Amino acid sequence: MSFLNGLPLVCETPQEWASLALEQLDEVLRDHAWCEFKAASAGLGMIARFPDHDFLSRPMIALAQEELLHFRQVTDLLRERGVALGAPKPDEYVRRLRTVVCAKGQGLGDVGDHLILNAFVEARSCERFRVLAAALDGDDSDERDLARFYQRLAEAESRHWETFRDLAMEVCAPDQVRRRIEEVAHLEADLIAQHPIEARMH
Ligand SMILES: [Fe+2]
């Protein structure tokens, strides 16, 4: 199976998404800010949900701190652009992915499934940041700054997916984790294929 540039993904974001994101960049930035907020909450949520798994707490606190920093950076960016943050919208991609990954009895158990779910959300976010960085990297100097910002965030999200994978390998056998990642990669690709293309991060 061939994965995308170090990510556990088997399909690329459709080309139309990048064009739409550039056309409605403020909308995407707004949604992106909330994604960072949700990523921080998801990290903290893992600690509350699995209190008996003490090995999660330090890496999840570190992750939440980094995601909160991203949240601050994106909200600063919105302020500079004179765009209001607005209210968060439900994330249909994450909801569907959760249904697929955390279906009872098919995965790695409760902790493992939640780690894999987060690993995939990080991986797809990383891929979208890379796509956006490439699309923004043109003649305009403000856009080039934004491209560099997205490149840096993509590097962080790439580390985050690995953090979740490595934690999954602490609770489950590594081979089992690798097999599950391959399965979920295909399920995630089906989900992307059916998912509407919107001016949102996912
Ligand atoms: Fe982030």
Ligand SMILES: [Fe+2]
């Ligand atoms: Fe992240």
